[in-house]
Amino acid sequence: MKVLVTGGTGYIGSHTCVALQAAGHEITIADNLSNSSPEALARIARISGTRPGFQALDMRDAPGLEKLFDAQCFDAIMHFAGVKAVAESVADPLKYYSNNVMGSIALFDSALRHGVTRLVFSSSATVYGENSRSPIREDAPVAPVNPYGRSKHMVEEILTEMCRANAGLRVMALRYFNPVGAHPSGLVGEAPVGTPNNLMPYLCQVAAGRLEELTVFGTDYPTPDGTAVRDYIHVMDLAEGHLRALEFLESHGGMHLVNLGTGRGTSVLEMLTAFQRVNQVPIPHRFGARRPGDTKETFADVALADRVLGWRTQYSLDDMCRDAWRWQKMNPKGYE
Numbered sequence: 453m454k455v456l457v458t459g460g461t462g463y464i465g466s467h468t469c470v471a472l473q474a475a476g477h478e479i480t481i482a483d484n485l486s487n488s489s490p491e492a493l494a495r496i497a498r499i500s501g502t503r504p505g506f507q508a509l510d511m512r513d514a515p516g517l518e519k520l521f522d523a524q525c526f527d528a529i530m531h532f533a534g535v536k537a538v539a540e541s542v543a544d545p546l547k548y549y550s551n552n553v554m555g556s557i558a559l560f561d562s563a564l565r566h567g568v569t570r571l572v573f574s575s576s577a578t579v580y581g582e583n584s585r586s587p588i589r590e591d592a593p594v595a596p597v598n599p600y601g602r603s604k605h606m607v608e609e610i611l612t613e614m615c616r617a618n619a620g621l622r623v624m625a626l627r628y629f630n631p632v633g634a635h636p637s638g639l640v641g642e643a644p645v646g647t648p649n650n651l652m653p654y655l656c657q658v659a660a661g662r663l664e665e666l667t668v669f670g671t672d673y674p675t676p677d678g679t680a681v682r683d684y685i686h687v688m689d690l691a692e693g694h695l696r697a698l699e700f701l702e703s704h705g706g707m708h709l710v711n712l713g714t715g716r717g718t719s720v721l722e723m724l725t726a727f728q729r730v731n732q733v734p735i736p737h738r739f740g741a742r743r744p745g746d747t748k749e750t751f752a753d754v755a756l757a758d759r760v761l762g763w764r765t766q767y768s769l770d771d772m773c774r775d776a777w778r779w780q781k782m783n784p785k786g787y788e
Contacts (some may be wrong), residue, residue: 453477453478453527453528453698454477454478454479454480454524454525454526454527454528455472455477455478455479455480455526455527455528455529455530455698456479456480456482456520456524456526456528456529456530456568457469457472457479457480457481457482457504457529457530457532458481458482458483458511458529458530458531458532458533458559459482459483459488459531459532459533459534459574460479460481460482460483460504460530460532461481461483461485461488461489461490461492461493462483462487462488462492462532462533463488463631463641463642463643463687464532464574464631464687464690464691465481465483465488465530465532465533465574466488466492466495466496466640467634467635467640467687467688467690467691468530468532468690468691468694468695469481469496469500469504470496470499470500470635470640470691471688471691471692471694471695472530472694472695473496473500473501473502473504474500475695477698478505479504479505480504480505480506480507480520480524480526481493481504481505481506481507482506482507482509482511482520482533483506483507483508483509483533484508484509484510484511484533485508486510486535487535487645488643489643489786489787489788490506491787492640492787493506495639495640495787496640498637498639499635499637499639499640505524507520510555511533511534511551511555511556511558511559512550512551512554512555512558513558514558514561514562517558517559517562518562520562521562521563521565521566521568522566525566526563526566526568527568527570528568528570528571528572528698528701529559529563529568529570529571529572530571530572530574530694530698531556531559531571531572531573531574532574533551533555533559534551534552534555534556534574534603535547535548535551535552535600536576536600537600537649538578538598538600538601538649539649540600541598541599541600541603542598542599545599548599548600548603549599549603549606551603552600552603552604552606552607553603553606553607553610556573556607556610557610560610560611560614564614564618569618569620569621569622570622570623570698570701570702571611571621571622571623571624571701572623572624572626572694572697572698572701573607573608573611573623573624573625573626574626574628575604575607575608575625575626575627575628575709576600576601576604576627576628577627577628577629577683577711577713577750577752578596578598578600578601578604579594579596579601579604579605579608579627580592580593580594580595580596580627580750581593581594581595581596581597581601582595582597582747583595584750586681586683586717586749586750586751586752587715587751587752587753587754588711588750588751588752588753589711589753589755589756590627590709590710590711590753590756607625608625608709611623611625611707612707615705615706615707616707619705620705621705621706621707622701622704622705622706623701623706623707623708624697624700624701624707624708624709624710625707625708625709625710626693626694626697626710626711626712627709627710627711627712628685628690628693628711628712628713629682629683629684629685629711629712629713629714629750629751629752630650630651630682630683630684630685630713631684631685631686631687631690632650632651632652632684632685632686632687632772632776633652633686633687633688633767633771633772633773633775633776634687634775634776634778634779635687635688635775635779636688636775636778638775638778638779638781638782638783639782640779641775641776641779641780641783642687642776642779643783643786643787644786647663651682651720651723652684652723652772652773652776653776654666655723655724655727655735655776656776656777656779656780657780658735658736658737659727659731659733659734659735659777659780660780660781660784662784664736665735665736665737665738666724666735666736666737666738667737667738667739667740668720668721668724668737668738668739668740669720669740669741669742669743669746670740670741670742670743670746671739672742673742673748673749674748675719675748675749676719677719677721677722678721679719679720679721680719680720680746680747680748680749681717681718681719681748681749681750681751682717682718682720682750682751683713683714683715683716683717683718683750683751683752684714684718684723684769684772685712685713685714685765686765686766686767686771686772686775688766688767688775689712689714689765689766689767690712692763692766693712693757693761693763696761696762696763697710697761700760700761708760710756710757710760710761711752711753711754711756711757712752712754712757712763713751713752713754713765714751714752714754714765715751715752715753715754715765716751717749717750717751718769722769723769723773724737726769726770726773727773727776727777730770730773730774730777731773731774731777733777
């Protein structure tokens with residue numbers, strides 16, 4: 453298929469582009485490069501042997517979208533484009549509703565008028581909020597607690613209403629948990645701007661000497677070792693999940709919501725210990741108080757992904773740690 457990948461130079465988008473091209477699909481990336489690098493295009497080409505098409509484009513640019521859809525015919529869209537830092541969304545909610553919601557509306561509007569009916573949407577487990585009990589199923593109550601999570605849920609609701617109004621639409625929203633790791637080649641990976649908000653890139657930067665130490669927030673949670681538990685998923689497993697979703701939509705209409713995770717939790721201390729053991733590198737760390745808003749334990753119920761997509765994760769926690777550190781060592785300043 454010919455696939456438009458919005459936000460395709462970002463972390464998850466770039467790995468999915470590699471998987472799409474490996475599967476024989478032709479892709480065009482549309483990205484405003486606000487939180488990514490054009491160097492990702494060259495890296496995707498080095499891995500796959502084919503440089504993807506590229507259009508510098510913000511999803512809120514309706515005339516630009518019209519020009520793109522007028523010039524090219526797409527069989528499907530994978531929609532990653534958006535902003536994603538929870539703390540920033542609290543400080544600047546309008547940025548999140550503008551980019552994530554208004555940008556999505558402009559994209560969907562143009563796609564519908566050009567007859568593109570298949571869409572895979574990059575959603576997030578943040579839509580579930582703080583009170584869902586793990587393992588979290590897709591029918592768990594939705595109660596996002598920050599503008600980022602609310603923006604993702606808003607887009608899901610928009611897509612649901614669109615599918616009710618347009619019988620020919622085929623949409624899957626993938627709610628994924630905590631993506632980590634990098635492509636095994638070390639050529640593409642996570643390159644956060646500024647200080648990382650997430651555990652794995654923070655670990656990598658401490659190991660590389662870019663940050664002084666890791667703070668483990670909370671040691672008194674009701675978990676086996678007292679630290680918070682999350683569902684970490686290798687980014688290449690996540691990319692494969694997007695491929696399976698695209699295949700599913702060839703023969704299934706309507707709106708579908710599916711979790712992507714490993715189905716098991718890993719504590720902060722378990723991740724820290726595994727990273728040090730696998731990579732033979734010490735991580736200076738200290739213990740601090742809990743952070744407001746952090747949940748004790750969050751991991752996915754992945755039975756639906758197995759049943760409807762035939763998808764299960766293949767990469768282990770050791771793989772996640774090894775691949776993330778390889779990326780960091782090969783790219784100490786990201787794509788710079």
